[in-house]
Structure formats: structure tokens, C-alpha cells
Amino acid sequence: MNPTKKSGRARVPKAVVSVNPGASANEAYNIIIARGLFPKIPSLVKSIQGKKRLKIHRVAVITDSTLRAIYGERLSAMFGGDSCLLHVPAGEASKCREMKNYLEDKLVEAKFGRDSAIIAFGGGVVGDLAGFVASTYYRGIPYFQVPTTIISQVDSSIGGKTAIDLPSGKNLVGCFYQPKGVFMDVDLLDTLPEVEFVNGLAEVVKHAMIRDRKFFEFLEENVSRILSKDKKVLVEMLGNSCDIKADVVSQDLKETNLRKILNFGHTVGHALETLSGYGLLHGQAVSIGMAAEAYISLKAGYLAPEKYTRLYKLLRKFGLPTKFPSKTPPERIVAAMGLDKKNEKGRVHYTLPSGIGEMKRVHGKYGIPVNMSIVEGALKQLARNSDGA
Numbered sequence: 001m002n003p004t005k006k007s008g009r010a011r012v013p014k015a016v017v018s019v020n021p022g023a024s025a026n027e028a029y030n031i032i033i034a035r036g037l038f039p040k041i042p043s044l045v046k047s048i049q050g051k052k053r054l055k056i057h058r059v060a061v062i063t064d065s066t067l068r069a070i071y072g073e074r075l076s077a078m079f080g081g082d083s084c085l086l087h088v089p090a091g092e093a094s095k096c097r098e099m100k101n102y103l104e105d106k107l108v109e110a111k112f113g114r115d116s117a118i119i120a121f122g123g124g125v126v127g128d129l130a131g132f133v134a135s136t137y138y139r140g141i142p143y144f145q146v147p148t149t150i151i152s153q154v155d156s157s158i159g160g161k162t163a164i165d166l167p168s169g170k171n172l173v174g175c176f177y178q179p180k181g182v183f184m185d186v187d188l189l190d191t192l193p194e195v196e197f198v199n200g201l202a203e204v205v206k207h208a209m210i211r212d213r214k215f216f217e218f219l220e221e222n223v224s225r226i227l228s229k230d231k232k233v234l235v236e237m238l239g240n241s242c243d244i245k246a247d248v249v250s251q252d253l254k255e256t257n258l259r260k261i262l263n264f265g266h267t268v269g270h271a272l273e274t275l276s277g278y279g280l281l282h283g284q285a286v287s288i289g290m291a292a293e294a295y296i297s298l299k300a301g302y303l304a305p306e307k308y309t310r311l312y313k314l315l316r317k318f319g320l321p322t323k324f325p326s327k328t329p330p331e332r333i334v335a336a337m338g339l340d341k342k343n344e345k346g347r348v349h350y351t352l353p354s355g356i357g358e359m360k361r362v363h364g365k366y367g368i369p370v371n372m373s374i375v376e377g378a379l380k381q382l383a384r385n386s387d388g389a
């Protein structure tokens with residue numbers, strides 16, 4: 001459970017966020033956020049092993065090809081003789097059955113048994129894949145996450161969702177499996193390509209917009225420090241963002257209502273992602289989706305124009321796109337949204353902001369069906385401003 005009061009969030013720099021996914025105390029874990037954590041990973045694992053009474057005699061570090069090229073030697077030196085370092089090719093295509101099989105075969109070959117643990121060192125691809133491997137290897141062995149992208153730090157490392165993709169769709173096979181600990185070293189972000197860094201900021205802005213006005217103000221005040229990777233500001237930013245996701249997830253484990261607010265920007269965003277053939281990065285699509293859905297909220301009479309403008313400006317200041325790609329007409333976006341698997345009884349539901357840090361509820365529900373004429377009108381109006389982003 002989240003230990004920090006909401007009102008104190010934006011001002012207090014913090015390095016630890018507790019996540020309690022609810023089912024049992026055994027599933028609770030801490031996210032540690034700081035500079036210089038990387039070399040301390042073995043001792044952090046040891047200390048959690050002691051506290052949680054885990055039997056871990058060997059660790060397998062799983063990473064991707066890009067990270068192995070940068071950090072491989074340091075990872076090998078850090079864990080020593082009995083451990084092993086495995087990698088998959090960088091990119092979404094590795095979140096697949098073949099790579100899961102490959103990793104399992106390698107673990108068996110290296111004689112890893114039930115007294116072993118996995119360390120997922122990488123972005124969301126490595127985290128989702130290695131977490132899924134850990135969940136079924138020997139019917140489940142402990143794993144730890146060392147997320148190295150903003151997306152994996154503020155999103156995929158919280159909530160315990162693991163998965164692989166099938167040729168017919170993303171994340172179709174997977175399970176909930178909580179890590180024993182998450183270690184975020186902000187220094188690792190130094191090597192993250194700029195486009196990936198900015199991409200992740202879309203989810204950070206989303207967290208502020210759906211839940212925390214003070215955190216939104218913090219982001220507005222610190223745009224240049226964040227973009228220049230000021231480490232103190234990054235620790236605070238990640239702490240607040242993780243805190244919000246952990247809080248929402250632990251209050252609504254089964255996604256019955258509150259958790260739906262995490263979908264802000266994702267209804268339009270997923271449609272854009274699909275239509276772009278995944279040419280748009282997820283955060284870029286969500287950024288355009290947030291601008292569009294906030295505009296729908298404005299047109300539906302839920303959001304004041306100046307609040308819409310603040311969101312729009314913050315996204316632009318971070319260098320995130322806010323306008324539809326010129327090749328994507330609004331009619332196609334509307335049609336693609338109609339196919340979204342999250343639709344209820346064939347109707348598209350939106351989660352819409354009613355202010356900075358507040359989401360609209362209708363009859364107590366956060367998922368709101370919106371009149372199609374409002375959606376189409378809003379998207380057409382926005383499309384006239386297309387900048388080909």
C-alpha cells in the first residue's frame with residue numbers, strides 16, 4: 001500500500017514506493033529509486049532474500065542485445081561464476097513464444113533449479129518476457145526487475161502483469177506474477193536514446209493528469225530539468241509517478257472501475273498505434289490520444305478549455321506529439337476504436353479528465369460512453385490541425 005499521503009506527493013523527494021497488489025502480504029514489494037543502485041543489485045537481492053526467506057543460490061540475468069552490449073561486462077563481473085547472463089534481440093519481436101522457449105532451454109541447460117532467481121534487466125520487453133519465464137519455470141521462481149526505460153519504470157514494473165505477444169495480437173498470453181523487488185537506477189537512463197526517454201514521459205504526464213494536480217504543477221515547473229536528466233528531479237518524478245500507479249492498482253485489483261483511469265489517452269492511442277502499424281511508439285500514440293480525449297472531454301462539457309490547453313502545452317514542451325499523423329483520417333480512427341477489445345457491449349467507453357488531476361465520473365463510473373457525434377466532431381476538428389507528427 002502506498003505509504004505517502006497524496007497532499008505530500010509533489011514536494012517530498014522519495015526513493016521507496018511500496019506496492020501491495022493485495023492478494024497476500026507475501027506479494028508486497030518495494031520499488032527503490034535512486035542514483036548509483038546498479039552496482040548494489042547483488043546486495044539488494046541478498047537483503048530481500050533474507051527478509052522474505054527466499055532460497056536463492058543462483059541468479060540468471062536476462063537482458064536484451066542493446067543493453068548487453070553496453071552493460072554486459074559489468075553485469076557478468078557483478079554476479080560472478082555461478083550466475084548466467086542471457087539475452088534476446090532488442091525489440092518487441094522478442095516478446096514471443098520462441099524467446100520464452102529459448103530462455104527456458106538455456107536455464108535448463110545451465111542446470112538452474114527451483115533455488116534460482118531471475119533478474120530482468122531492461123525495458124518493458126525484457127520485464128514482461130523474463131517475468132513470464134520466472135512465473136512458470138519450476139512452477140515459479142522469484143524474480144527482480146531492474147527497469148531501464150521510463151516506460152518500464154513508471155508502468156510495466158508495477159502491477160505484476162507479464163506477457164508475450166502472439167502473431168494475432170499483443171500480450172495475449174501471460175499472467176500476474178509479482179516481482180520480489182524493483183530497483184531503479186536513474187543513472188541507467190543516461191544511455192537511453194532520447195526518443196525512448198521522451199516516449200516514456202507520456203505515461204508520467206498521464207499519471208499526473210488523472211490523479212495529482214500538484215504533481216502536474218511539478219512537471220510544468222521542471223520541464224527543462226527533466227529533459228536535461230537532472231537526477232534529483234528524476235528521482236522525484238519517478239517516485240511520484242510510481243506512487244500514483246501503485247495506489248490506483250492496489251485500490252482496484254480487478255479493474256472494475258478506478259483502474260480504468262489508467263486508460264486515459266489509450267482508447268484513441270491504441271487505435272493510432274494499430275493504424276500506424278506500430279510505426280508510432282506507444283508513448284507517442286498515448287500523447288496524441290490524451291490530447292484527443294481531453295478535447296473530447298472539452299466538447300462533452302466536462303473539461304474547461306484552459307485545462308485542456310495546460311495539458312496540451314505540457315505535452316508539447318516535453319517534445320511529445322499531440323496531433324494526428326497526416327495520413328490518418330479521423331474516420332479511420334473512429335472505426336479502429338470500435339474494434340478495441342476493451343469496449344463494453346459494443347460501445348466505446350472513454351476515461352475523460354474533468355480537471356488537472358481529476359477524472360470525470362458518471363453515475364460513479366469512470367468509463368463513460370460518449371455520443372458518437374461529439375467524438376467524430378472533436379476528432380475532425382483536431383484533424384484540421386494535423387502537423388504530420
Ligand SMILES: NC(=O)c1ccc[n+]([C@@H]2O[C@H](COP(=O)([O-])OP(=O)(O)OC[C@H]3O[C@@H](n4cnc5c(N)ncnc54)[C@H](O)[C@@H]3O)[C@@H](O)[C@H]2O)c1
Nearest residue numbers: 066090123124125126148149151152155156161188191192
Ligand atoms: N506489464 C505491463 O504492465 C506493461 C505496461 C506498459 C508496457 N508494457 C510493455 O512494455 C513494452 C515496451 O517497453 P519499453 O518501452 O521499455 O520498450 P523496450 O523494452 O523495447 O526498450 C526500448 C528500447 O530501448 C533500449 N533500452 C532500454 N533501456 C536502455 C538503456 N538504459 N540504455 C540504452 N538502451 C536502452 C532497448 O534495448 C530497446 O531497444 C511493450 O511490450 C509493452 O507491452 C507492459
Ligand SMILES: [Zn+2]
Nearest residue numbers: 203266282286
Ligand atoms: Zn500505456
